[in-house]
Amino acid sequence: MLVRMRLVDVVVPRAQASAAVRRLHLAGAVHLVPFCLPSGDETGVFATGSLAAAPSVEPWRLRFDWLTELVATLGAPDVPTALVAELWDLDDQGLEARIEPLEPVGARATSLANERDVLAADRARLQWFGQILESLAGTPGEFTVPPGYTAVAVVLDARDAHVIDLVEDELRDLAAGRCEIVRTPVRRGRAAGILVFPGRLAGEVDAMLGGRRLDELALPPQLAGVPLSAVAGRIERELASMGRRIERVETSLGELRECHGALASAARLVVRDRLAEAETFRAAGGSEHLVVFSGWLPAGGIPGLRAALGAGSAVIERRPTPKQLERAPVAFHNPRSVRPFEPLASFVGLPRYGSLDPTPLLAVTFPLFVGFMVGDAGYGLLLLALVVAARRRWRESALVAAVWPVAVIAAVSTIVFGVLFGEWFGDVGRAFGATPIWLERRMAVEDLLLLAVGARVAQVGLGLVLGAVNGVLLGDRRVLASRLAELVCLAGVLGLLGATAGVVPAFVGQVAAVVLAGGMLVLVGVLRFIAPIEMLGILGNVLSYARLMAVALASATLAAVANTLAALAGNLLLGVLVAGTLHGLNFALGFFDATIQGLRLHYVEFFSKFVEIGHVRYAPFASALGRDRREGPVGIEGGP
Numbered sequence: 001m002l003v004r005m006r007l008v009d010v011v012v013p014r015a016q017a018s019a020a021v022r023r024l025h026l027a028g029a030v031h032l033v034p035f036c037l038p039s040g041d042e043t044g045v046f047a048t049g050s051l052a053a054a055p056s057v058e059p060w061r062l063r064f065d066w067l068t069e070l071v072a073t074l075g076a077p078d079v080p081t082a083l084v085a086e087l088w089d090l091d092d093q094g095l096e097a098r099i100e101p102l103e104p105v106g107a108r109a110t111s112l113a114n115e116r117d118v119l120a121a122d123r124a125r126l127q128w129f130g131q132i133l134e135s136l137a138g139t140p141g142e143f144t145v146p147p148g149y150t151a152v153a154v155v156l157d158a159r160d161a162h163v164i165d166l167v168e169d170e171l172r173d174l175a176a177g178r179c180e181i182v183r184t185p186v187r188r189g190r191a192a193g194i195l196v197f198p199g200r201l202a203g204e205v206d207a208m209l210g211g212r213r214l215d216e217l218a219l220p221p222q223l224a225g226v227p228l229s230a231v232a233g234r235i236e237r238e239l240a241s242m243g244r245r246i247e248r249v250e251t252s253l254g255e256l257r258e259c260h261g262a263l264a265s266a267a268r269l270v271v272r273d274r275l276a277e278a279e280t281f282r283a284a285g286g287s288e289h290l291v292v293f294s295g296w297l298p299a300g301g302i303p304g305l306r307a308a309l310g311a312g313s314a315v316i317e318r319r320p321t322p323k324q325l326e327r328a329p330v331a332f333h334n335p336r337s338v339r340p341f342e343p344l345a346s347f348v349g350l351p352r353y354g355s356l357d358p359t360p361l362l363a364v365t366f367p368l369f370v371g372f373m374v375g376d377a378g379y380g381l382l383l384l385a386l387v388v389a390a391r392r393r394w395r396e397s398a399l400v401a402a403v404w405p406v407a408v409i410a411a412v413s414t415i416v417f418g419v420l421f422g423e424w425f426g427d428v429g430r431a432f433g434a435t436p437i438w439l440e441r442r443m444a445v446e447d448l449l450l451l452a453v454g455a456r457v458a459q460v461g462l463g464l465v466l467g468a469v470n471g472v473l474l475g476d477r478r479v480l481a482s483r484l485a486e487l488v489c490l491a492g493v494l495g496l497l498g499a500t501a502g503v504v505p506a507f508v509g510q511v512a513a514v515v516l517a518g519g520m521l522v523l524v525g526v527l528r529f530i531a532p533i534e535m536l537g538i539l540g541n542v543l544s545y546a547r548l549m550a551v552a553l554a555s556a557t558l559a560a561v562a563n564t565l566a567a568l569a570g571n572l573l574l575g576v577l578v579a580g581t582l583h584g585l586n587f588a589l590g591f592f593d594a595t596i597q598g599l600r601l602h603y604v605e606f607f608s609k610f611v612e613i614g615h616v617r618y619a620p621f622a623s624a625l626g627r628d629r630r631e632g633p634v635g636i637e638g639g640p
Contacts, residue, residue: 001357003331003618004299007324008036009292017284017291018055020313021277027308028622030295031329035285057282060275063099067268070102073109073255077261079269085623087270095274099267105260108252116249123242129153129233149198151214154192154209161191170208177203269624282622294318295621296329328353331618338363340405352614355470360608365459365606366598367406367413373551373594375441376559377418378425384411409593425583426559441556446551446632452548456605461490463609470610478526483609485522492516543567548601551593558586 010032012020026028086096144149156163168181175197183193199204285292297305306315320328330350332342338360345351345359374380377389387407394400422429422436439447464487471480499509562582569575 001333001360002351002353002355003333005031005296005328005331005618006302006304007294007296007318007320007328008302009294009316009318010305010309011290011316012309013312014286014291014587015291016312017281018277020291020309021280021293023309023313024280024293025273025277025623027305027620027624028620029297029301029305029308030293030621031297031618032280032293032621033282033327034283035292035294039286054325055278055281057275057278060278061273064271064275066106067099067102067264070106070109070264071261071268071458072437073113074107074257074261074264076265078122079265079525079627080262083266084260084269087266088623088625092274092407095267095270098263099271102260102264102267105256105264109256112249112253112256116246116253119242119246119249123239123246126238126242127237130239145196148199149196150202150205151207152195152197154195156191158191163192164191167195167209171195171197171205174204174208190371193359196532230604271435273623276621296618297620298331298618325353327615329616329618330614332357332359334359340402340409341366343402344406346601346617347599349611349613350576350615350617352474352612354473355612355614356466356473356610358602358611361462361604361606363409366411366602369598369601370410370419370549370591370594371413371415372589373548374414374555375417375421375552376423376425376590378416378423378428379583379590380411380414380418382587383414383591384408387411410595416422421556423556425579426556426563428563441552442560445553448549448552455548456601457490457494459606460609461487463606464490470612474612479612481522482526485519485526486609488519488526489516489523492519530640548597551590551597553588555590556620558589559583562586 010020010024010030082114084498087098090098154164154167164181164183171179171181179195179197181195183191183195195205280293281291283294285294302315302317306313309315329477330346332339332346334342334357341363342359344366345357347363351357371380387404390400391404418424419434420436420438421441422434423441424434440449464483467483468480468487471477471483493513495504495512496509496516498504499506499512562579565582566575569578
């Protein structure tokens with residue numbers, strides 16, 4: 001469900017504004033928004049914009065950027081929470097005194113990083129030249145570059161080898177014959193050569209080579225005057241030397257990181273908070289004696305906020321206007337078992353504040369869809385084992401932490417459906433007495449189709465009912481009327497289909513026709529010319545759920561094919577290899593396709609019937625002491 005929010009103004013004396021913002025930051029409960037005057041209040045007492053009590057933003061921004069660069073250069077070590085708390089309690093002067101000794105550290109780290117980058121670039125260039133020389137097999141070994149001359153190696157595809165002839169002609173004209181080209185026969189589909197010419201012509205030669213579909217590399221300074229026969233050894237020695245120098249630089253950077261990295265990272269977090277505090281004043285309201293900060297916080301949180309701010313500050317609850325309600329931040333509050341599905345439910349867009357939360361429904365139906373489509377107990381057990389292993393192996397990974405609860409529930413659903421279908425890696429389970437409890441999927445195509453379409457009818461109907469409920473909650477009569485009319489039309493279509501098929505009496509079909517006509521009239525009155533398109537879309541949505549049957553049937557069939565081909569192999573080892581390969585492919589494709597199709601059916605077919613897209617996620621103004629430090633800075637909504 002979505003959390004009920006309250007819009008509040010925090011009013012403080014100008015002289016105490018900075019201290020109040022610091023306490024507000026520590027409280028970490030208010031989603032700050034720009035202050036605006038209450039509706040109808042045009043007294044002009046409060047105004048927005050630059051306030052005299054506002055701290056300067058630019059020094060904190062410059063300091064934050066500098067610390068960010070320093071942390072990136074040193075590498076970010078784990079930041080001790082105690083150190084962050086220690087720095088956070090300092091005043092601005094005390095914090096600056098702790099940061100100031102890092103300035104020579106930053107200069108030294110920048111110098112080392114630049115040296116490392118130059119060495120790495122030189123090493124890459126030397127390695128590339130060495131690779132080019134490998135293509136120059138057969139070049140005269142005693143070839144050298146005379147003083148005052150420059151050498152450029154060129155490599156191009158064999159089909160473009162004639163380009164070297166053109167380059168030679170142009171180079172001889174340019175250098176008045178004072179040049180040489182050493183070529184090699186085509187090897188490995190590549191042609192290569194070295195151009196030697198007076199150094200003063202380097203710019204003109206470079207312009208001449210441009211656009212010739214060849215790779216060129218100037219002779220590194222280390223190889224000047226070295227005979228070609230000795231170049232390979234010189235390159236090897238130079239690369240080894242560069243490697244040792246890079247190691248020494250990395251060691252020096254590591255020592256700096258060990259001594260100063262934690263302080264730099266902690267200071268960056270605290271300075272980020274000071275910058276965010278300074279930014280809050282840009283969106284605050286102010287009068288001659290007071291400063292007002294506006295924001296949203298969860299219902300029931302006002303007493304705690306008042307206690308956190310202490311005496312001298314007033315927390316005033318405001319009645320939001322309809323426009324403000326549309327921009328209210330959205331926060332979820334679901335049971336622990338449902339919480340992992342919140343990112344999936346809000347992937348396309350957050351539900352609008354005051355509307356229904358689709359997360360609990362997704363938490364139930366999405367695993368059912370995946371389990372139904374894959375429907376193999378062996379695959380479910382394999383997925384469960386892989387997920388548990390991934391969780392143990394990458395315990396600190398945020399991605400694994402987000403995915404694994406959903407994957408576990410989907411795996412359990414797959415195991416349950418696999419038992420119902422009697423499928424354990426296809427029909428392997430039959431050898432051990434496993435039989436279908438419910439359906440044998442490959443032999444029950446019609447039943448699967450009816451089941452898939454029936455599930456869709458139920459979900460479409462539920463979506464339209466929930467859409468009507470959202471219309472009531474949001475006070476949107478148009479949405480309410482359209483969803484009820486669509487629901488009536490859907491009931492009419494089902495009644496007509498039932499009468500046509502002889503499932504229900506003929507008079508039910510007549511009533512259904514009247515109901516359908518009445519629903520369409522209302523729908524046209526609400527949606528105008530879009531009404532027929534909307535109704536056809538709903539019917540198309542129902543048929544779209546046939547993909548559940550298609551994916552389920554394809555998964556069961558491919559598993560059976562894997563076992564059949566393995567049995568025909570005539571060799572145990574080969575049979576296991578064939579079965580393992582095909583089952584692995586079916587496992588990967590089955591869960592991938594089931595996930596994509598399951599989410600698509602929710603986002604496109606189901607959520608479109610009732611989910612109203614909202615504005616922003618609830619992001620309280622929280623300090624580094626109270627928020628996950630992997631997140632970015634939290635400040636004013638819509639602010640810089």
